[in-house]
Amino acid sequence: xxxxxxxxxxxxxxxxxxxxxxxxxxxxxxxxxxxxxxxxxxxxxxxxxxxxxxxxxxxxxxxxxxxxxxxxxxxxxxxxxxxxxxxxxxxxxxxxxxxxxxxxxxxxxxxxxxxxxxxxxxxxxxxxxxxxxxxxxxxxxxxxxxxxxxxxxxxxxxxxxxxxxxxxxxxxxxxxxxxxxxxxxxxxxxxxxxxxxxxxxxxxxxxxxxxxxxxxxxxxxxxxxxxxxxxxxxxxxxxxxxxxxxxxxxxxxxxxxxxxxxxxxxxxxxxxxxxxxxxxxxxxxxxxxxxxxxxxxxxxxxxxxxxxxxxxxxxxxxxxxxxxxxxxxxxxxxxxxxxxxxxxxxxxxxxxxxxxxxxxxxxxxxxxxxxxxxxxxxxxxxxxxxxxxxxxxxxxxxxxxxxxxxxxxxxxxxxxxxxxxxxxxxxxxxxxxxxxxxxxxxxxxxxxxxxxxxxxxxxxxxxxxxxxxxxxxxxxxxxxxxxxx
Amino acid sequence: xxxxxxxxxxxxxxxxxxxxxxxxxxxxxxxxxxxxxxxxxxxxxxxxxxxxxxxxxxxxxxxxxxxxxxxxxxxxxxxxxxxxxxxxxxxxxx
Numbered sequence: 283x284x285x286x287x288x289x290x291x292x293x294x295x296x297x298x299x300x301x302x303x304x305x306x307x308x309x310x311x312x313x314x315x316x317x318x319x320x321x322x323x324x325x326x327x328x329x330x331x332x333x334x335x336x337x338x339x340x341x342x343x344x345x346x347x348x349x350x351x352x353x354x355x356x357x358x359x360x361x362x363x364x365x366x367x368x369x370x371x372x373x374x375x376x377x378x379x380x381x382x383x384x385x386x387x388x389x390x391x392x393x394x395x396x397x398x399x400x401x402x403x404x405x406x407x408x409x410x411x412x413x414x415x416x417x418x419x420x421x422x423x424x425x426x427x428x429x430x431x432x433x434x435x436x437x438x439x440x441x442x443x444x445x446x447x448x449x450x451x452x453x454x455x456x457x458x459x460x461x462x463x464x465x466x467x468x469x470x471x472x473x474x475x476x477x478x479x480x481x482x483x484x485x486x487x488x489x490x491x492x493x494x495x496x497x498x499x500x501x502x503x504x505x506x507x508x509x510x511x512x513x514x515x516x517x518x519x520x521x522x523x524x525x526x527x528x529x530x531x532x533x534x535x536x537x538x539x540x541x542x543x544x545x546x547x548x549x550x551x552x553x554x555x556x557x558x559x560x561x562x563x564x565x566x567x568x569x570x571x572x573x574x575x576x577x578x579x580x581x582x583x584x585x586x587x588x589x590x591x592x593x594x595x596x597x598x599x600x601x602x603x604x605x606x607x608x609x610x611x612x613x614x615x616x617x618x619x620x621x622x623x624x625x626x627x628x629x630x631x632x633x634x635x636x637x638x639x640x641x642x643x644x645x646x647x648x649x650x651x652x653x654x655x656x657x658x659x660x661x662x663x664x665x666x667x668x669x670x671x672x673x674x675x676x677x678x679x680x681x682x683x684x685x686x687x688x689x690x691x692x693x694x695x696x697x698x699x700x701x702x703x704x705x706x707x708x709x710x711x712x713x714x715x716x717x718x719x720x721x722x723x724x725x726x727x728x729x730x731x732x733x734x735x736x737x738x739x740x741x742x743x744x745x746x747x748x749x750x751x752x753x754x755x756x757x758x759x760x761x762x763x764x765x766x767x
Numbered sequence: 768x769x770x771x772x773x774x775x776x777x778x779x780x781x782x783x784x785x786x787x788x789x790x791x792x793x794x795x796x797x798x799x800x801x802x803x804x805x806x807x808x809x810x811x812x813x814x815x816x817x818x819x820x821x822x823x824x825x826x827x828x829x830x831x832x833x834x835x836x837x838x839x840x841x842x843x844x845x846x847x848x849x850x851x852x853x854x855x856x857x858x859x860x861x
Contacts, residue, residue, distance in 0.1 A: 425775040428784055432771035443786070445777050454775045482779030491777040573777040 287323060287340045294367040296323035297385055300350055300360045303334040305401035307376050308359045312336065314381065314391040321388035329358065329404045350405035351414040357400045361385060375400035409461060416456035423456060424471060425487055440495070445573055447565065447593055451495035462490040465500030466507060474507060475514035477575030478521035479582040484510070484574045489566075492573055496566035496594075501544050502559055505622070506566045508766030509534050509596075512624045513567060519759045522752050523626050524577045529589045530750035533627030533667065534564050534596035535734055537610035538620030540766050541598035548598040550738035553630055553669065553745060564596030589629035600672070600735045607685045609734045613763040620766040625667050625732060626750035626759075631655075635674070636742040641681035641691070644674060648744070649695035653725060655748040659703045659713035661723045663754045665730035665761070668692075669745035671737035688733060696725035727756045792854065799827045801848045801855035806836030810858040817856060 292298055299315055301308035316337040318324045325340040329350055332343035344350055353362065356374070363371040363384055373380040376398045381389035405414055415421055430439045436453035440446055452458065463470055463486070470487035477484045486507070493506050513520050513532055523530060536546055547557035555561065571577040579585065585592070601608045610621035633651040638644040648668065655666045670678075670688075678688055700718035707713055714723060730753065737744075752759045776784070792798065800821055802814045814830065821828045831848055833840045848855055 423775055425777070426780055426784060428774045428776055429770040430772040430774060432769040434771070436772050436774065439774065453772070454777055455772065456775065459775055477779075480779060480781070482781070484779075488777065488779075491775050495777055569777070574779050576779065576781075 287325060289340075290342050291340075292325045292342075292367075293323035293340075293364060295365055296325070296363075298325050298327060298353070298362040298364060300327045300329065300344075300353060300355045300362070300403070301335065301358050302329035302401070302404060303331040304404075305358050307398045307400045308335075310394060310398060311359060311376050311391060314376075314389055314394070317388045317391075318385055321386065327353075346417075347405040347410065347414055348418050350403055351411075351418050355403040356406055358403050359400055360403075361389075409457075412460035412464065413457040415460055421456045421460060422470065423459060423487060424485070425459075425491060444578075445495065445569075447568055447572060449593065451569070452497050454491045454494045458494045459487070459490050462494050462498065462500050462503060463487065465503030466490075468507065474510055477514070477570060478577065479524060480576040482574050482576065484570060488574050489570060492569040493562075493566045495573075496569050497558065497562040498566055499544070499558065499562075502563055502566075504766055505536060505540050505544065505559075505563055505620075508540075508620070508622045508764060509563060509567050509624070510570060512622045512762050512764040513571075515624075515762045515764065517758075517760050518624055518626075518762045519752055520571070522759070523750060524571060524575075525582050525584055526750065526752065527584050527586045528750055528752075529585065529587055529628035529748075530626040530752075531589065531592035531595060532564075532567055533591065533625040533747060534567065535609060535623040535625065535667075535732075536563075536596070536598045536620070536766075537601065537608050537615070537623070538766070539618070540620035546596075546598035548600040548736045552597045552600075552736040552738075560596050560598070561594050564591075564594030567596075568592060568594065589627075591627060591629055595627055597736055600737070603675075603679070603735070605679065605684065606675075606735055609732060610763055612685060615763060615765055621763055622766055623732070623761060623763040625665075625747070625761040626753060627667065628748040628750065630669075631746040631748065633744045633746050634742070635744075638677060641678050641683040641688075644677050645688070645691045645695050649692060649725075651746055652692070652696060652731070653698075655725070655746060656751065657712050659707070659710060661698075661703060661714060661718075661725050662727060664751045665726050665732070665749040665753045667732045667734060667745075667747040667749075669737065669747065670733055670735050671741055671744045672735070672739050673742045674744045675735055685733060689731065692731060693724070696731075697722045698725075699723070727753065730756075732761060795821075795824070795826050795854065798853040799829060799851060801852040802828050802830045803840075803848065803855055803857045804830065804832040805840075805857060805859065806833045807859065813858045814856075817858075 312335040315335045319338045326338050327342045327344045327349045328334050329344050360374050378396045430436050437450045440451045468486045472486045473483045544559045546559045615621040635647045638647050656664045700721045700723045703714045704716050704719050705713040804810045804814050
């Protein structure tokens with residue numbers, strides 16, 4: 283270090299090399315760095331080991347990667363020439379011709395190969411760059427900052443501010459939000475829609491913040507955004523679903539390549555716990571409604587009992603059988619596209635049938651189970667999702683029943699004489715209005731029964747998920763299916 | 768407050784960042800008031816005076832005392848106060 287730079291100071295007219303010991307090319311050119319130090323002035327910014335390179339006077343410890351970030355280093359070694367304190371030139375990796383052109387004969391590196399590529403800078407490793415932007419750069423985030431004291435637990439701070447659904451949330455720090463935003467190409471300030479009940483505008487950034495809190499990974503963002511857009515379809519009536527006294531909440535069903543790409547569960551325990559994508563995508567939607575929309579239980583959410591699915595209720599359809607027409611295609615989405623279907627689900631009702639062996643037997647049996655949705659004597663007052671487990675599906679498949687056939691046969695089996703259903707019939711006050719007495723009455727609206735395949739290989743157990751009475755007004759309220767962009 | 772961490776607001780930002788204090792009740796009539804002695808010197812004298820005022824006004828009171836003034840009140844004591852009363856006065860003194 284001929285000119286004796288003070289510690290941690292870069293030469294205003296000279297060379298800077300950014301390097302790390304973990305990079306074989308950086309180790310290879312250690313003699314070149316020593317030679318350049320003798321020619322001086324030189325500073326080496328060392329990302330992982332302040333004792334590397336040996337024999338160089340000015341080695342700046344960059345464990346915190348601030349210098350690497352500020353120099354926008356993408357690979358090491360990077361040789362930079364400074365003039366008047368400003369960068370005038372740089373070269374990346376080891377290339378004798380470039381290094382000698384930029385730094386002179388001292389950079390010749392006699393005996394070394396003429397060229398060798400470098401390694402990725404630690405400052406651009408996955409997840410690191412966003413942390414550095416949060417620490418040293420301009421995040422561009424618009425949501426207001428909330429300070430948490432040094433002795434406060436950030437998870438408790440989120441609880442205290444009412445941001446949680448009752449379970450701990452991941453504290454939404456800038457680095458996490460930036461990583462989440464990295465999962466979508468959409469601009470952070472783009473408004474996705476107005477979230478009921480307060481009809482507050484919700485930006486992509488707010489979606490990302492709530493997705494962080496829900497525990498999502500960045501790659502879930504396109505699905506979360508698709509789910510939210512579907513939920514805001516006026517036909518889904520999210521406001522009404524939120525404020526109802528009924529059990530229902532949004533049930534999210536994902537179809538297509540996106541479900542596979544993010545590892546969603548459509549198999550064993552598909553409606554249960556244990557899969558991050560299933561758990562957190564449904565939760566993100568609920569947190570957005572709570573936090574952005576202001577939909578709080580006991581406030582605008584007037585559910586008498588609610589259901590556990592209001593924490594999260596999300597799964598993927600099993601599309602492994604090419605003979606099966608997936609739900610999204612049945613509802614108009616092109617094959618090969620990803621889609622979300624949102625339904626007003628009240629919770630899981632187990633359906634057991636371990637004796638039926640023919641499709642006809644199973645249709646009759648399923649119809650009996652489906653009559654129970656809402657109330658056995660109520661019809662056209664709420665739809666249903668039938669989650670067909672593999673062993674039940676096999677009975678249909680072996681008997682030559684495809685989706686359309688199952689739907690048609692169930693539709694026929696779900697008709698009953700109104701005389702059995704009207705109020706007072708069977709000595710039960712609840713029931714259909716007297717005007718139905720002379721009609722055959724369908725249990726569900728046309729297309730009101732959504733059949734989806736999911737579940738583990740073993741078990742003659744399917745699931746019936748009852749809908750919401752709001753679906754009775756078909757033109758105003760239905761399940762919705764949207765393509766995920 | 769020494770700030771250790773900055774979080775971003777997940778809400779629509781329609782309320783202030785500082786949480787508002789609970790509004791005082793319009794009336795204490797019919798309510799039970801917890802009188803909490805935190806154990807500091809002469810705190811009990813202050814509580815005695817308050818108790819007298821409440822009694823004159825016909826307001827029910829219940830007295831509680833922290834086991835030690837050097838630590839925060841134990842959870843079961845706070846739960847008992849919340850279960851038995853609608854309002855609380857915590858006496859500081861010295």
